[in-house]
Every structure is written in C-alpha cells, then in structure tokens.
Amino acid sequence: MCGKKHKDIDALALFQEFASEENTVDTIIERELYSEFRKAIDRLPPRQRQCLNMKIDEGMSLTEIAAKLNISPNTVDSNQVMAIRKLKEWAASDK
Numbered sequence: 139m140c141g142k143k144h145k146d147i148d149a150l151a152l153f154q155e156f157a158s159e160e161n162t163v164d165t166i167i168e169r170e171l172y173s174e175f176r177k178a179i180d181r182l183p184p185r186q187r188q189c190l191n192m193k194i195d196e197g198m199s200l201t202e203i204a205a206k207l208n209i210s211p212n213t214v215d216s217n218q219v220m221a222i223r224k225l226k227e228w229a230a231s232d233k
Contacts, residue, residue, distance in 0.1 A: 178225050186221035189214050 179187055179194075192198045192206070200211040200218075207214070 175225075178228055179221075181228070182221050182224060186217045186224070189217040190221045193218060 179190060182190065188207070189203055192203045198206070200214045203214045204211040
C-alpha cells in the first residue's frame, strides 16, 4: 500500500512539473508576442505611436489624449485608427 501511495505522489509531482513547464512556455510565447507588438508600435509615425501608446499604456480616453496633446478628439481617433490599420497590415504581411 505504501508503494502505491508513493507512485501516486510521483505522478502528481510529474503532472505539476509538466503543467508548470507548459505555463512557462505560454509565458515565453506571450512575452515574445508582446515584444513584437511593441516593436511594431515603435515603427509607427510619431503622432500615431504617441496617441496609441497613451491609450494602451496609460488607459487615457480620446478626450484626455486630445487635451494633453492640444489636438481635437477626432484627430486622436484618426491617428489611432490609422495606427491600428498599419499594425494589422504589417501583421498580415508577416504571415
């Protein structure tokens, strides 16, 4: 009976180790994707990059970004839309 319990513990430990390794792989993949996403954002024209970063990094609204940059909310929106289109275009061309 003691031997069976020992085998169950080993199987559980092995499962936990495997699950942990899988999470590590997922984390590495997520970090690589995030890194590539940030590199793509860095390629954007300065105003598009700035408007998008303020939304993503600081969670600012169109109105807040517009006030901080002294531009209209429509201009902020246009810059964000153009930035996202370029990112999608670049992502599609990399496939």
